Amino acid sequence: xxxxxxxxxxxxxxxxxxxxxxxxxxxxxxxxxSTASNLRSQKSGFVAVTIPSINNANFADTVGGLSxxxxxxxxxxxxxxxxxxxxxxxxxxxxxxxxxxxxxxVTGGTHTERARKLLQTVAIPVIETWDIPNEPIGHYVGFxxxxxxxxxxxxxxxxxxxxxxxxxxDVQRDxxxxxxxxxxxxxxxxxxxxxxxxxxxxxxxxxMREGAxxxxxxxxxxxxxxxxxxxxxxxxxxxxxxxRRLEIPVPERFSIGGFGNYEIGxxxxxxxxxxxxxxxxxxxxxxxxxxxxxxxxQQAGNVGxxxxxxxxxxxxxx
Amino acid sequence: xxxxxxxxxxxxxxxxxxxxxxxxxxxxxxxxxSTASNLRSQKSGFVAVTIPSINNANFADTVGGLSxxxxxxxxxxxxxxxxxxxxxxxxxxxxxxxxxxxxxxVTGGTHTERARKLLQTVAIPVIETWDIPNEPIGHYVGFxxxxxxxxxxxxxxxxxxxxxxxxxxDVQRDxxxxxxxxxxxxxxxxxxxxxxxxxxxxxxxxxMREGAxxxxxxxxxxxxxxxxxxxxxxxxxxxxxxxRRLEIPVPERFSIGGFGNYEIGxxxxxxxxxxxxxxxxxxxxxxxxxxxxxxxxQQAGNVGxxxxxxxxxxxxxx
DNA sequence: TACTCTGATGGTAACGATAACATAGGCCAT
DNA sequence: ATGGCCTATGTTATCGTTACCATCAGAGTA
Numbered sequence: 176x177x178x179x180x181x182x183x184x185x186x187x188x189x190x191x192x193x194x195x196x197x198x199x200x201x202x203x204x205x206x207x208x209s210t211a212s213n214l215r216s217q218k219s220g221f222v223a224v225t226i227p228s229i230n231n232a233n234f235a236d237t238v239g240g241l242s243x244x245x246x247x248x249x250x251x252x253x254x255x256x257x258x259x260x261x262x263x264x265x266x267x268x269x270x271x272x273x274x275x276x277x278x279x280x281v282t283g284g285t286h287t288e289r290a291r292k293l294l295q296t297v298a299i300p301v302i303e304t305w306d307i308p309n310e311p312i313g314h315y316v317g318f319x320x321x322x323x324x325x326x327x328x329x330x331x332x333x334x335x336x337x338x339x340x341x342x343x344x345d346v347q348r349d350x351x352x353x354x355x356x357x358x359x360x361x362x363x364x365x366x367x368x369x370x371x372x373x374x375x376x377x378x379x380x381x382x383m384r385e386g387a388x389x390x391x392x393x394x395x396x397x398x399x400x401x402x403x404x405x406x407x408x409x410x411x412x413x414x415x416x417x418x419r420r421l422e423i424p425v426p427e428r429f430s431i432g433g434f435g436n437y438e439i440g441x442x443x444x445x446x447x448x449x450x451x452x453x454x455x456x457x458x459x460x461x462x463x464x465x466x467x468x469x470x471x472x473q474q475a476g477n478v479g480x481x482x483x484x485x486x487x488x489x490x491x492x493x
Numbered sequence: 494x495x496x497x498x499x500x501x502x503x504x505x506x507x508x509x510x511x512x513x514x515x516x517x518x519x520x521x522x523x524x525x526x527s528t529a530s531n532l533r534s535q536k537s538g539f540v541a542v543t544i545p546s547i548n549n550a551n552f553a554d555t556v557g558g559l560s561x562x563x564x565x566x567x568x569x570x571x572x573x574x575x576x577x578x579x580x581x582x583x584x585x586x587x588x589x590x591x592x593x594x595x596x597x598x599v600t601g602g603t604h605t606e607r608a609r610k611l612l613q614t615v616a617i618p619v620i621e622t623w624d625i626p627n628e629p630i631g632h633y634v635g636f637x638x639x640x641x642x643x644x645x646x647x648x649x650x651x652x653x654x655x656x657x658x659x660x661x662x663d664v665q666r667d668x669x670x671x672x673x674x675x676x677x678x679x680x681x682x683x684x685x686x687x688x689x690x691x692x693x694x695x696x697x698x699x700x701m702r703e704g705a706x707x708x709x710x711x712x713x714x715x716x717x718x719x720x721x722x723x724x725x726x727x728x729x730x731x732x733x734x735x736x737r738r739l740e741i742p743v744p745e746r747f748s749i750g751g752f753g754n755y756e757i758g759x760x761x762x763x764x765x766x767x768x769x770x771x772x773x774x775x776x777x778x779x780x781x782x783x784x785x786x787x788x789x790x791q792q793a794g795n796v797g798x799x800x801x802x803x804x805x806x807x808x809x810x811x
Numbered sequence: 812t813a814c815t816c817t818g819a820t821g822g823t824a825a826c827g828a829t830a831a832c833a834t835a836g837g838c839c840a841t
Numbered sequence: 842a843t844g845g846c847c848t849a850t851g852t853t854a855t856c857g858t859t860a861c862c863a864t865c866a867g868a869g870t871a
Contacts, residue, residue, distance in 0.1 A: 177850055179829060189849060204614045209591040210532045211827035214856050219528060229557055235548040242547075242574075251588070254572055256560075270569070273527040296522045383760040412760070419762045439757065442701040442730070444737045495820055497859060505818060529857035532826050814870080821864075827856105834851075841844085 182207055213275070220250050222465060223276035225267050227259045227283075227349070228380050233407075233435045233454040234282065237304065240458025241280065248466060250277070257282075259348045259379040265290040272297055278465045284308025284315070285350040300468045302461050305452075306351055307479070314468075316461045316478040320351045323450060324358030325365075326484040327404050327432050330448070332366050334491050336402040336430060339363065340372035342381075342389040342414060343406035349379035352406045355434065359404055372397050381406055386413025394421065401430065402490070408433035408440040408449050415443065415489065430490040445488030452482045500525055531593070538568050540783060541594035543585050545577045545601075545667070546698050551725075551753045551772040552600065555622065558776025559598065566784060568595070575600075577666045577697040583608040590615055596783045602626025602633070603668040618786045620779050623770075624669055625797070632786075634779045634796040638669045641768060642676030643683075644802040645722050645750045648766070650684050652809045654720040654748060657681065658690035660699075660707040660732060661724035667697035670724045673752065677722055690715050699724055704731025712739065719748065720808070726751035726758040726767050733761065733807065748808040763806030770800045 180188045181196040188196075199205075213219045222245055226234040242252045255271055257264040265287045271279065272293065278300040284307070286294070294301045294312045301313030308315055331339050341359045344352045356373065363370035374396075376389035386405060390413065393400060405411035411433030418425050425431055425445055433440055433449040440447030460478045467475045498506045499514040506514075517523075531537045540563055544552040560570045573589055575582040583605045589597065590611065596618040602625070604612070612619045612630045619631030626633055649657050659677045662670045674691065681688035692714075694707035704723060708731065711718060723729035729751030736743050743749055743763055751758055751767040758765030778796045785793045 176829080176852080179827095180850090183829095187848065187850095192849080206615070207591045208532075208593060208827055210528065210537060210593050211856090212829070214526075214528045214532050214858085215827080215829045217856070229547075229560075230550055230553040232548055235553070239547055239574075251592075252572070254570070256557075273525045274569075275526060275528050297524070383756055387760060416760050416762050438701055442705060442734050444734050494822075494859080497857095498820085501859095505820095507819060510819080526857055529826090530859070532828090533857080533859045535826070812871105816869080817867090819865090822862085823860105824862105825860085826858090830853105830855085832852085832854105835849085836847105837849105838847085839845090841842100 217275075219275045219277060221253045221274055221276040222250055222462075223253045223255070223268075223271035223274065223279040225255050225257055225264055225271070225279075225281045227257050229254070229256045231380065232437050233452065236454035237282075237458035237461075240455040240460075241462045242458075244459050244462030245465070261285060261287050261290070265293075268293055277469060278302065280304060280461055280465075282306075283350050284311065286312075300465055302464060304457055304461055306354065311477070314464060314475070314477050316457055316464060316480065318452065318480040318482050319358075320354035321358035321361065323452075323482045324355050324404065325362045326482075327434075327448075327450060328359060328362035328366065330484060330486065330490065331402045331404070331430060331432065332368070334402070334430060337368055338372070338397070338400050339368065339402045339404060340374060340393050340397060340400045341370075341404050341406075342374045342376055342386060342393065342410050344379040344381040344385075345375050345377060349381075349406075352379060352381070355406055372400060376406075376410065382409045383413035383416070386410030387417040388413075390414035390417035391421075394423070402432070403429070404432045406434060408435045408437035408447055411447050411449070411489070412437075412439050412443055415445075415447070426489050426491040432490055436485060440487065448487045448490040449485050450482045451485055453480055456480065535593075537593045537595060539571045539592055539594040540568055540780075541571045541573070541586075541589035541592065541597040543573045543575055543582055543589070543597075543599045545575050547572070547574045549698065550755050551770065554772035555600075555776035555779075558773040558778075559780045560776075562777050562780030563783070579603060579605050579608070583611075586611055595787060596620065598622060598779055598783075600624075601668050602629065604630075618783055620782060622775055622779055624672065629795070632782060632793070632795050634775055634782060634798065636770065636798040636800050637676075638672035639676035639679065641770075641800045642673050642722065643680045644800075645752075645766075645768060646677060646680035646684065648802060648804065648808065649720045649722070649748060649750065650686070652720070652748060654809075655686055656690070656715070656718050657686065657720045657722060658692060658711050658715060658718045659688075659722050659724075660692045660694055660704060660711065660728050662697040662699040662703075663693050663695060667699075667724075670697060670699070673724055690718060694724075694728065700727045701731035701734070704728030705735040706731075708732035708735035709739075712741070720750070721747070722750045724752060726753045726755040726765055729765050729767070729807070730755075730757050730761055733763075733765070744807050744809040750808055754803060758805065766805045766808040767803050768800045769803055771798055774798065 181193045255267040280302045284303045303315040306317045343356045360370040374389045374393050376385040433447045436451035440449045499511045573585040598620045602621045621633040624635045625637050661674045678688040692707045692711050694703040751765045754769035758767045
């Protein structure tokens with residue numbers, strides 16, 4: 176028992192005893208077994224997190240924010256990725272829950288029926304991120320992917336563009352991407368503009384290559400387009416390179432907007448107009464919310480994030 | 494006991510009994526507790542993995558390969574990132590070992606003394622990746638970051654370049670980057686060329702911005718440079734954008750080579766000459782090695798990866 | 812008939828930590 | 842001297858599963 180206490184920082188063991196214990200433990204090569212600790216104390220020290228893809232700077236930033244904030248309280252992330260697939264998410268959630276995490280964080284508000292039921296039934300905090308779900312299961316930390324497109328369209332319209340297109344992925348799989356597409360359509364209609372120039376670039380994840388291909392398609396289908404809104408900076412960058420190959424000057428002949436404030440958009444030539452969704456902050460705020468709830472905060476609720484339009488060289492300035 | 498068996502796929506329980514059990518479990522909202530299972534069976538189902546940064550496509554690919562291969566056997570990754578810091582790695586390793594992983598994968602062969610001791614003492618397979626350590630602790634899956642620079646330098650020399658520079662990070666922190674730098678120097682000397690044009694771009698991770706800054710510095714310091722080898726494609730892309738800003742034509746005036754075969758190098762204009770290190774394969778091979786060892790394979794050893802030079806538009810073709 | 816073999820199920824202890832409670836000694840105030 | 846309080850340490854049972862062994866019915870075989 177005293178040994179057990181010696182390994183917990185705060186508990187009361189005399190200095191000499193603790194030192195003797197730690198020394199002996201080191202000599203024996205003893206490694207604390209948190210498996211047993213978790214079982215007895217019914218606290219795993221895990222927070223389960225599902226993200227669509229591990230290879231995406233935005234989600235990586237969110238996980239980084241989560242991880243850094245939670246590690247201050249010695250909690251660890253148990254990460255799984257869904258490949259933008261809700262069935263995969265369901266399997267993953269079930270698997271993760273078996274590890275008895277103390278909270279579960281999922282990306283987005285779209286789930287299979289069974290996954291919803293699992294999340295509703297489980298007795299730990301559930302946080303949906305990167306979106307504002309229609310019917311939140313527990314808490315959320317996010318923003319409306321639909322509403323946020325309004326700023327981008329407004330910006331292009333203010334520049335004098337009328338014929339504006341949207342490049343995104345196939346509709347079914349990536350719900351955040353679909354929401355942005357719907358937001359684009361709504362914003363265009365609000366301006367009384369035609370919202371039919373929609374290019375589907377394939378199955379998510381939509382990255383640079385897909386963006387470049389979609390741009391080629393767009394130029395063929397609608398050669399008189401003046402601006403294009405892309406589902407992410409990666410697609411936008413792909414579109415930009417396609418323009419470069421075709422020697423179409425950006426932003427003179429064509430304005431381009433992205434989403435997500437990826438590093439590439441800040442470095443490429445011309446730099447990319449984008450929307451900062453504060454990926455890292457989403458993770459940090461989610462972690463803080465979890466810690467508050469675990470500390471017994473009563474009013475812990477939801478966190479709205481306000482993405483910010485960043486105007487750069489890829490969209491004409493007046 | 495029969496309930497326990499009903500939850501393991503392979504064991505022998507009659508069909509009716511299992512169905513009844515699973516049905517009841519579902520009604521009760523029972524969730525299997527792997528914490529207890531792990532304790533009793535002394536198998537956690539975890540493989541611990543440390544990588545320098547979560548936000549790096551190469552390491553993300555390795556983790557993806559690991560995760561996908563291990564998940565076929567229902568094993569999960571327990572991921573930690575070190576921020577290119579060996580002290581952080583030490584803390585992380587200690588923390589991860591408490592979770593009783595069945596194997597531990599670390600990136601690189603450079604560790605603190607205490608971390609080495611921990612890894613040597615622990616009774617599970619240890620795999621060092623992304624390098625060939627001087628003194629391997631257990632197994633490794635990797636390649637010589639030093640030797641691989643030879644191909645790149647040879648390529649530039651074959652193009653007729655003599656004044657070749659290297660852009661990398663500060664020496665101490667990123668051992669793979671340092672190895673590449675040493676490999677560059679060795680390769681230059683082997684050709685009887687001056688190897689003193691070394692630009693330090695700051696503390697890792699070296700990304701696009703750092704690459705661009707380093708390129709600006711390089712042009713000021715050594716205006717007559719003909720080619721530059723970069724520690725990664727991200728730095729190389731940054732260098733490329735700086736050239737674009739300064740209206741220096743690539744590859745006509747300047748050849749650029751990167752490392753890692755990142756997506757950006759395939760899409761940007763001009764496309765980037767690079768070295769494919771087979772990041773995903775490193776993960777897959779590591780996972781296979783782990784599974785072999787856990788299955789009791791006797792001769793399971795090390796895996797050498799052979800990175801491949803990919804010549805693209807950013808280096809002059811003859 | 813007696814015997815072995817297989818499939819299905821059950822009983823018990825144990826994995827290694829810790830929650831909860833107990834004990835013992837020292838110090839201080841009344 | 843007595844009681845109260847604090848610090849340091851010890852005892853026991855328990856978290857929820859599974860390894861190990863036992864049991865038992867029914868089928869197949871000699």
